[in-house]
Amino acid sequence: MKIIKAGHVYELAQQDAHANTPPIVLTFVNREPKTEHPGTQTQEVLRALIDRTMHCDNCLRWPGNDLIIHHLRMALVLHESRALLRKTEKGIIAPENIETASADGHFVINRGLSSHDATFYERKPKPDSPYFPVMPDHSQGKAVPASDWADVCSSSKT
Numbered sequence: 001m002k003i004i005k006a007g008h009v010y011e012l013a014q015q016d017a018h019a020n021t022p023p024i025v026l027t028f029v030n031r032e033p034k035t036e037h038p039g040t041q042t043q044e045v046l047r048a049l050i051d052r053t054m055h056c057d058n059c060l061r062w063p064g065n066d067l068i069i070h071h072l073r074m075a076l077v078l079h080e081s082r083a084l085l086r087k088t089e090k091g092i093i094a095p096e097n098i099e100t101a102s103a104d105g106h107f108v109i110n111r112g113l114s115s116h117d118a119t120f121y122e123r124k125p126k127p128d129s130p131y132f133p134v135m136p137d138h139s140q141g142k143a144v145p146a147s148d149w150a151d152v153c154s155s156s157k158t
Helices: 043-059 062-088 116-123 147-154
Strands: 002-005 009-012 025-026 134-137 142-145
Touching: 043 062, 043 116
Parallel strands: none
Antiparallel strands: 002 009, 009 025, 134 142
């Protein structure tokens, strides 16, 4: 990785590239006055990394991928938490006006579309996972032993 513009533009190393292959440039959005330019957000890169890790796990299972996905998800949640705090501080949103679910009283989250890799990964039993000895079954409000994951994974998850 080569830093082109700290915090905003990076040239990424490539694997198996030919000599005339152009570099991969990762550009993050810049909203700083007088230096603005379009680009992606860290959250979008994290989403891609999560999907990529799910894809790799679907190709060749490795229990450590569960840890990687968990921590990438937590990084994504922390970035989005920061965004919610900043929007609240700026008066862009009022958290008391955000819709809440009747089931638990927390913010309503509309689930977006997952890739086929993510859908398959989420439904796949993972009894070898070092991270989740008991997976919560949120649809029934109770914990499910790892030995029963196959039943949970093949049921109503979408």
